[in-house]
Amino acid sequence: MGSRNKTNPLGLSLKEYDGKPSTLCVGCGHNSISAQIQQVIWELGYPMHDVIKLSGIGCSSKTPAYFLGGSHGFNALHGRMPSIATGAMTVNRSLTAVAVSGDGDTGSIGMGQFKHVVRRNVPMVYIVENNGVYGLTKGQFSATADVGQQIKYAGLNELPPIDICYEALIGGAGFVARSFSGDKKQLQELLKAALSYRGLSVLDVISPCVTFNDHESSTKGYEWGKNHNDVVNDFTFVPEYEEVQIEQEAGTVREVELHNGNRVLLKKIAESHDPTDKMAALHLIEDALHRQQLVTGLLYINTQHKTIHDFLHLPETPLVHLAQGDLRPGRESLDKVMASFG
Amino acid sequence: MGECFEFGWQAFDVAERFMTPVFILSDLDLGMNYWTCEAFEYPDQPLDRGRVLSAEEIQQNGFARYMDKYGDAVGERTLPGTPHPRAAYFTRGTGHDEYGNYTEDNEKWAVNLKRLERKIEGTRDKLPQPIVHRAEGAKVAIISYGSNDPAIEEARDLLAAQGYPAEYLRIRALPLSPTVHDFVRAYDHVYLVENNRDAQMTQILRMDMPEYAARIRPIHMCDGLPLTAAFIAEELLAREGR
Numbered sequence: 318m319g320s321r322n323k324t325n326p327l328g329l330s331l332k333e334y335d336g337k338p339s340t341l342c343v344g345c346g347h348n349s350i351s352a353q354i355q356q357v358i359w360e361l362g363y364p365m366h367d368v369i370k371l372s373g374i375g376c377s378s379k380t381p382a383y384f385l386g387g388s389h390g391f392n393a394l395h396g397r398m399p400s401i402a403t404g405a406m407t408v409n410r411s412l413t414a415v416a417v418s419g420d421g422d423t424g425s426i427g428m429g430q431f432k433h434v435v436r437r438n439v440p441m442v443y444i445v446e447n448n449g450v451y452g453l454t455k456g457q458f459s460a461t462a463d464v465g466q467q468i469k470y471a472g473l474n475e476l477p478p479i480d481i482c483y484e485a486l487i488g489g490a491g492f493v494a495r496s497f498s499g500d501k502k503q504l505q506e507l508l509k510a511a512l513s514y515r516g517l518s519v520l521d522v523i524s525p526c527v528t529f530n531d532h533e534s535s536t537k538g539y540e541w542g543k544n545h546n547d548v549v550n551d552f553t554f555v556p557e558y559e560e561v562q563i564e565q566e567a568g569t570v571r572e573v574e575l576h577n578g579n580r581v582l583l584k585k586i587a588e589s590h591d592p593t594d595k596m597a598a599l600h601l602i603e604d605a606l607h608r609q610q611l612v613t614g615l616l617y618i619n620t621q622h623k624t625i626h627d628f629l630h631l632p633e634t635p636l637v638h639l640a641q642g643d644l645r646p647g648r649e650s651l652d653k654v655m656a657s658f659g
Numbered sequence: 660m661g662e663c664f665e666f667g668w669q670a671f672d673v674a675e676r677f678m679t680p681v682f683i684l685s686d687l688d689l690g691m692n693y694w695t696c697e698a699f700e701y702p703d704q705p706l707d708r709g710r711v712l713s714a715e716e717i718q719q720n721g722f723a724r725y726m727d728k729y730g731d732a733v734g735e736r737t738l739p740g741t742p743h744p745r746a747a748y749f750t751r752g753t754g755h756d757e758y759g760n761y762t763e764d765n766e767k768w769a770v771n772l773k774r775l776e777r778k779i780e781g782t783r784d785k786l787p788q789p790i791v792h793r794a795e796g797a798k799v800a801i802i803s804y805g806s807n808d809p810a811i812e813e814a815r816d817l818l819a820a821q822g823y824p825a826e827y828l829r830i831r832a833l834p835l836s837p838t839v840h841d842f843v844r845a846y847d848h849v850y851l852v853e854n855n856r857d858a859q860m861t862q863i864l865r866m867d868m869p870e871y872a873a874r875i876r877p878i879h880m881c882d883g884l885p886l887t888a889a890f891i892a893e894e895l896l897a898r899e900g901r
Binding site for chain 1: 699738740741750752
């Protein structure tokens with residue numbers, strides 16, 4: 318609550334980054350994620366008008382209305398948010414895109430769009446609020462539900478799950494992380510790094526549905542998350558303007574520099590995981606699935622990936638700010654194309 | 660073919676001016692075969708972004724995303740990145756008031772739907788207008804659209820050779836232009852030629868001007884191939900008792 322009285326580098330209070338009051342169930346993990354998004358964007362001093370909020374359809378996709386009231390927001394068609402994000406970030410590369418989707422919106426109807434937005438590496442933070450269940454339609458299993466899960470109305474799930482992080486890695490994502498809505502500190506640090514990452518960052522956040530899927534044996538519930546959370550690295554985001562203070566034993570802390578001078582410090586925990594090793598990340602996910610553990614932390618990072626801005630050879634000036642004469646090829650260009658058919 | 664190019668850039672202007680999705684219909688026959696055509700014309704209009712407000716304009720006049728402030732039922736909008744605290748709005752699939760705020764108020768819902776109706780009505784004379792081909796001594800009139808055009812032009816030659824010159828209007832956009840209405844009113848009956856099973860454009864036209872529904876007579880077929888001039892001419896003459 319202390320931060321409510323503080324101001325950020327822009328001189329604004331956290332309250333000024335509020336959205337509308339949430340209409341989700343009390344205790345919903347999504348509300349906690351919204352609060353962390355708001356906290357981090359406020360803390361880092363992003364002007365709200367330079368942030369866009371994007372979502373599809375579902376409980377998760379309602380949440381962009383509940384934070385950053387001063388940012389443009391877009392509720393796309395179900396599973397079609399990536400297309401909107403691609404368009405918005407192509408015409409104005411100076412924006413910061415925060416996208417919120419769900420396990421249904423991304424894992425089922427939007428899977429094709431998800432894979433392609435990852436492949437195109439559209440600079441954006443892509444958060445999947447993952448509860449393994451369709452809440453708005455009253456509790457059917459989603460595609461991320463684990464085998465053997467049982468819920469009151471839908472019965473037993475026998476289908477194997479889709480793993481969002483696995484799909485992101487295979488698709489070529491350069492920043493893949495998993496977190497738990499109950500782990501406020503970890504989520505905040507991951508969000509800060511994701512916002513500084515040049516490219517698409519995928520955050521699969523297990524976010525319990527307190528109404529339909531939060532019983533004792535639910536692998537997307539609070540109890541499970543607390544008791545089976547296998548944190549792979551202690552993760553600290555260091556803004557460009559702060560000195561790095563390392564007090565750990567040499568060799569246990571790894572520093573990864575992001576594109577804008579910000580850095581992340583990764584402290585290895587127990588068995589070491591190298592987050593720059595894609596195969597290790599895939600192995601980690603596969604292994605956790607067999608061990609029925611929730612691995613969280615930064616699973617993979619590659620700061621060398623090209624983005625859609627590189628692929629399209631976009632100028633530094635956002636297209637939206639170019640004059641008409643610079644946007645539309647001249648008459649001679651059309652004449653040349655026409656002449657080539659002659 | 661030239662129209663495909665022209666409609667391509669015009670569609671963006673229409674979409675931004677009227678803030679509405681635009682669908683362009685083409686024909687696989689055009690897209691998958693080689694055709695000769697005139698060189699495409701360079702756009703004769705600058706890009707039209709529609710009613711986009713700057714931070715200064717918001718400061719002076721405020722901003723109401725879905726309000727009919729200008730009397731043409733078209734709202735105003737802002738772009739992300741506009742540095743003004745009132746610039747942002749949330750594009751949502753649920754009900755909203757004139758400022759874009761969420762609401763379940765049924766009266767506000769109805770006001771917005773009525774505004775959208777007026778907006779779409781207001782586009783009738785601003786979209787690509789129909790092309791009308793006159794014919795001296797015309798006894799019949801034909802309405803059609805799209806890539807039926809060459810077959811109809813050839814059919815008109817066949818009809819003229821048999822003493823049946825035909826006037827012809829080619830529809831180029833929906834909602835229909837007032838010119839289409841005037842064309843129908845000018846004849847006892849018109850033949851609407853189309854390449855589909857259900858005479859879909861006939862149904863649209865009849866809904867648009869129900870008082871003249873009986874005047875609109877469909878000539879249609881769909882066998883997977885383009886219409887032929889012979890089919891059109893023979894059908895029309897048969898209907899005319901020839």
